[in-house]
Amino acid sequence: MSKLKDQFTLMAILLIPIGVAINLLGGTLAKQLQMWIFLDSIGTFLVAMLAGPVIGLITGGLSVVLLSIQDPTLLPWAILATAMGLVVGLLAQQGFFTRWGGIVAGIVIVVAASVLVSVLMSIYLYGGFTTSGISIFTGILHDNMGLPLGLSVTISHVLGETVDKVISILVPVFVIRALSKRTLLKFPLGEIYVNARTRGTSDAGA
């Protein structure tokens, strides 16, 4: 249990509101710039990468709870957001986001997990269709191409999720690269990135 307590430093706790705000603003900005992806988990991923799975999980959950104040039909997606924070945090603890190979593997795992959870939720809670634009695509696949509902929902989600998660993981990765060692070391997982950087200086100059 001492490991769990280590994650709850004051710096980590203060990171949660910022992560939530980044999530909401990323989502707003994506809407404002009329991009068709959500980009509303950048903050969760960043916090999970810096402070570990538990803080990441809380950030994801709280973001959705706050969004639900305006639209309570979103509340069930808190399950997805907490799962995402947890997965990214666990990967970060293992040092996945310090090398390019690890980042690619991390993206694959995160997309797979998010498709799994969101497909299950779409089908069992909302019956396969929601208000998001991707639902039309689900409908076309299901009705016109004769694919079973589960498969149609999966295909349409894989497309949406891949683009969304690639960006949502790469932004925090580059942000962490831009942070100074001094700042990084204040966060629970900061040491992982600093160590990777020190190792990398000899050959890559990162």
Next chain:
Amino acid sequence: MSATETIRSGNRVRDLNPATQVLGCLVLAVVALLFGLVSMAAVVVVCFVLAAAAGRFVAFVSTWAKTVLVLSLVIVALQTMFIPGEEVWWEWGPLSATGEGFRRGTLFASRIMGAATPLVLLVQLVDLRRLVLEMERRGISPKVTYVFVATVNIIPQMRDRMGVIMDAQRARGVETDANWWVRIKAFFPTIGPLIISSIVGVEEKAITLEARGFTATGPRTSLYSIQDTGVDRVLRVGAWVLLAVVVVGRVVLWLR
């Protein structure tokens, strides 16, 4: 306690203890889910009445219509169109409305409506400051309530900062309103500096909080107080009893 000030709005429903409001709305949501369309309709009516009693009818209806109602209608429409079935009502190009789809759609939509309507009501009833006070009174750590309040407060601040960054980037030639690809490219120079400056600012916040005794242990005092009246207690007991009755009733109905 005499030095503290009780937060009141003057409306009896909104001045109930936040714990009572939260429990009441959750019980309503459970009731709505347990007995199908009839209980869903009853709960929605109860929510409308409570919203009117709280003097928040207009705000409640407008939020409700924009979110819950829209999603429910979309679900019914899409299910009707896309779920194949024997009982075809009419066809229009590739689309065909079926009775099976319509029934499936109303089933999902009524679940969503039943669970979400009490939540819309809850948001209209609860005052964040009172909710936080009640949470602390019930022994929830101030760290938890701080995260809650700080999040709500930080969003407008960061939105302002995002506006400043966008203006600055536009001033140095980053386009934010052209075709799709240009807009995607504008996303990164906006979100990047926003994130980095916020993270660097975390340390300052930590020092400020430490200087004000945030991590100090021991009892705390608050400038404001909150009331837990006899009416609140009676209502909460009533809510628990109602919950027990409907759950037992549902189980009995299943077993028969």
